[in-house]
Amino acid sequence: MKLKVTTNILTANEKIAEGNEKIFADAGVFVLNLMSSPGAGKTSLLEQTIIRLKDRVKVGVIEGDIAGADDAMRIDALGVPVVQINTGGACHLDANMINEVLGDLPIADLDILVIENVGNLVCPAEFKLGEHMKVAVLSITEGHDKPLKYPVMFQESKALIINKIDLKPFLDVDVEKIRRDAISLNPEITIFEVSCKTGEGLDAWVAWIETLIS
Ligand SMILES: Nc1nc2c(ncn2[C@@H]2O[C@H](COP(=O)(O)OP(=O)(O)OP(=O)(O)O)[C@@H](O)[C@H]2O)c(=O)[nH]1
Ligand SMILES: [Mg+2]
Numbered sequence: 001m002k003l004k005v006t007t008n009i010l011t012a013n014e015k016i017a018e019g020n021e022k023i024f025a026d027a028g029v030f031v032l033n034l035m036s037s038p039g040a041g042k043t044s045l046l047e048q049t050i051i052r053l054k055d056r057v058k059v060g061v062i063e064g065d066i067a068g069a070d071d072a073m074r075i076d077a078l079g080v081p082v083v084q085i086n087t088g089g090a091c092h093l094d095a096n097m098i099n100e101v102l103g104d105l106p107i108a109d110l111d112i113l114v115i116e117n118v119g120n121l122v123c124p125a126e127f128k129l130g131e132h133m134k135v136a137v138l139s140i141t142e143g144h145d146k147p148l149k150y151p152v153m154f155q156e157s158k159a160l161i162i163n164k165i166d167l168k169p170f171l172d173v174d175v176e177k178i179r180r181d182a183i184s185l186n187p188e189i190t191i192f193e194v195s196c197k198t199g200e201g202l203d204a205w206v207a208w209i210e211t212l213i214s
Helices: 002-027 042-053 070-076 095-104 151-156 165-170 175-185 202-213
Strands: 030-035 059-065 082-086 112-116 133-139 159-163 190-193
Touching: 002 095, 030 042, 030 202, 042 059, 042 070, 042 112, 042 159, 042 202, 059 070, 059 095, 070 082, 082 095, 133 151, 151 175, 159 175, 175 190, 190 202
Parallel strands: 030 112, 030 133, 059 082, 059 112, 133 159, 159 190
Antiparallel strands: none
16 A cells, blocks of 8 residues: 555656646756755755856756755855755755745746756655756765665766765775666766865866767
8 A cells, every 4th residue: 555655656756747848848947856864965066067157158057955045145155046855844846836936036038957856865856857867976975885775866967976075095995896886776876076175076077067068
């Protein structure tokens, strides 16, 4: 019975996601769903990406958090359009939450819309929002066992950003194992090692994003 309910929720969500997909196609905007555990660096990556892109590319952002507008304020400070969704407890965004805020963004004027999902390594990967692609961020502070223990996010993502590599000297973490395991789960996944603190690796990530929207 529980499985049936879950299946119905996912089916209902999928229908709304298809509607979002059409809205995004009509607006000509590329949509990226950014996912990770709490604190892996999604907003930091977004800030660094916007700083590098915003002279050439029109970026908009939807922020998803259980509560608060901290992340939206960080993005607003960079002068790009942003809407904050508070899920009020839910551990992920769903397609209906996205549909409800689309009128608050100038989506027809945007080249790329980034949706920062609620910090959670499990649930966000299971809900389609109508995005063109999902991207996972994993901080090396989370440990090298995460891809195999939480496989769905890595299987669903087109790219994996391994963040906080500036902390490598202080940690017993095997970054090569993260790479190997992510590839074993998803042979097509594109992997970037970055530091949002030092800027290392970010130019390659930003160049890759630009190839997707050009
Ligand atoms: N040393 C280091 N710290 C980082 C890096 N990237 C982010 N941080 C720090 O990690 C913390 C969390 O970063 P956020 O960007 O807020 O993480 P988030 O994934 O958006 O967090 P939630 O939205 O709460 O899930 C902050 O204190 C950042 O300054 C990095 O590359 N290196
Ligand atoms: Mg954030």
